[in-house]
Amino acid sequence: MAVSTTIDKVAPDKTPDKTGPRRPVVYRSLSSDRKWALRWSYFFLVLFCIFFLMPPVYMLITSLKTSAEISADPATTNPWWVYKPTLENYVELLTSSQFLTFFKNSIIVAVSTVIITMLIAIPAAFSLARMKFWGSTTLATGVFLTYLVPDTLLFIPLFKMLATLRDWTGIELFNRWYVLLVIYPTLTVPFCTWIMIGYFASIPKELDEAAIIDGATWWQTLTKIFIPVALPGLIAATIFAFTVSWAQFLYPLAFTTSNDQLVLPVGIISSLIKGDVFNWGQIMTGALLGAAPPLIIYAFLMDYYIAGLTAGATKG
């Protein structure tokens, strides 16, 4: 039940229920005002929803069209409507070995990054939240500052570092997807450590003191108490690490070039856009398939996703 309590703390949907019975009494004189405020709220929410959902919906619409329909004369057809729906684009992409390679690379890179991130972030957060050592508070602040260092500041020195390392060791490091496994944790570990510190610090001290008096080692305290109790935070951090590595665009664009090493976002942009020829049906299908994994995770784990989002700036 620890799951539901932590989520409720971040998104307390249920709190208005408590004041529910009182509401009619308090607002009776204002009830007509409230009714209008409510109508306007719905009206504007619908408008904003149209704005916010227009691009993904248009992706879906375009992905179902034939290329003949996409390039039909806009004077006679409505681009917002599919006259002859077809799954042609999906079939073509999902049977193309190139696209499947991008997808495979993306999944391997994202999943491995999540695992590496967790292996680094959980012990570090545990030690920073509970077992103080010399400089640990400075380090906690430093972790947060690292999270604020953008990838656009680091890609040029990292590029040069890879080049130097390649010249020293003779191992080719450019154009290899596994190099991304070394680079991506710089984006995910600081944030994950930061929110895990927050979740670990909120666990009552009595819990782990009791365990230690009973003779548990630090390792047992971590695996038997901290990880189970802070599971919601762990899930939020995992989702964050996955979506960030899945969406990362700059590093793979700078460090990988050939078609068998590209990850999905870069692959779609560099292989489906050839010169000035845009095959929009396939590009939109690819973009939608590229957006699908984060969207599916979001659809099923929305509360954890939002908890992680809000925890980043509020915990600590």
Added chain:
Amino acid sequence: MVDMTAGQSAAVPRQIRKPKSPIARFFGRRSTIAFLMALPLILLIGVLVIYPAFYSLHLATLNKRMTEFRGFDNFSFLLFKKDAFWTVVYSSCLFAVSAVIFKAFIGFVVAHFVHNIPAKGQRKWRGMLLIPWVIPPAMSTLAWLWLFDSSYGALNWTLAKIGIGPIPWIGEPGWARFSVILVNVWFGAPFFMIMYLASLKSVPDALYEAADIDGATWWQKIRYITLPMMRNIIAITTLFSLIVTFANFDIVRVLTQGGPLDQTHLFATWAFEIGIRSGDIPLGASVSLFMVPILAIAAVFILRDINKRGNEA
């Protein structure tokens, strides 16, 4: 001893120290264990974040072939000899400031609308409104690129229906800047909405009820209750977004590639163009280093606000 002073509450360790038992010896070793557990993190940050950041400073002082030291030549070349640099400074600042203002405003307004409707419907609306933030920006920008298409694009088609002439969304510098900002606002406003919504929920209803009884207008309620209560979260979210927006890469790279006529380049995309595409690593490093002052100022303020928050709690 040192590890005790770092503790937030000194009371708990003191209780434990009294009995000189195996537990005490166990705690004696704990700082070593703790350091070892944090070591991978320290190494990662040191080798792949801090070292590259300073290495970038070193790179920026070299000549194009990286064979000799040239001092601040790259910086002065950018500042005084390269006109395109000032265009980049201008469009980066315009992009970051206007995008953050619009994101914060739209996020604030939408958060209020969501907060206004009955609690059981909020989850559904919030879920739909956050979708732009979930889609990888490179992918959603492709959808915008297609929407903006000049001859077959759906936006111009829709505008033509209501009698607005074809708009050169990414063909003309002024409109291209507008489009890049629009896409960034579309992508980032949901994040502000979520943050503000979480913050709105923490404002006690009793304050608004008291204000209602006193006959406050909606503006007075926002000005004297909502804004002061949300002050901290507004500051943190805005500064955080300022950093991310200022260092943005994906949107301009996919939508305009810096064009038309390099008018929409940001620091990040221009540094990529110079450093990776044209192979002038030192000059590219210098360009990206010009981001540091603004990022540093924002970071200092965020840190101050986060610490203040910690003290309040």
